[in-house]
Amino acid sequence: MKTVLIIDDSPMIIKQIRQxxxxxxxxxxxxxxxxxxxxxxxxxxxxDIVTLDIIMPGMDGIETAKKILEFDPKAKIIMVTSLCDFDxxxxxxxxxxxxxxxxxxxxxxxxxxxxTILKH
Numbered sequence: 001m002k003t004v005l006i007i008d009d010s011p012m013i014i015k016q017i018r019q020x021x022x023x024x025x026x027x028x029x030x031x032x033x034x035x036x037x038x039x040x041x042x043x044x045x046x047x048d049i050v051t052l053d054i055i056m057p058g059m060d061g062i063e064t065a066k067k068i069l070e071f072d073p074k075a076k077i078i079m080v081t082s083l084c085d086f087d088x089x090x091x092x093x094x095x096x097x098x099x100x101x102x103x104x105x106x107x108x109x110x111x112x113x114x115x116t117i118l119k120h
Contacts, residue, residue: 006031007038035059
């Protein structure tokens with residue numbers, strides 16, 4: 001079973017993504033509410049996929065993604081955000097990340113992003 005690590009400061013979003021993951025045969029442990037916590041959990045868990053919010057207190061999602069990729073250049077990260085502007089998209093692509101899901105999260109969009117990232 002593939003593991004999905006959720007890093008998001010919103011308990012509601014964590015719950016929603018965990019449910020989507022479970023409904024589609026993925027395991028999603030308790031989510032992380034900060035980038036710092038998520039980075040440490042990534043190192044412990046070595047999940048197949050990470051969903052990562054951009055706007056969080058402390059270390060934001062972009063910085064967290066950079067640190068995860070420094071630790072594991074093959075990490076599969078899906079950015080989840082309400083910031084869907086051109087600059088944000090460009091910054092995400094600059095990190096080599098290809099998947100972004102916008103909030104509010106649509107189940108089909110999230111499942112498509114997970115399936116797509118697992119194929120690569």
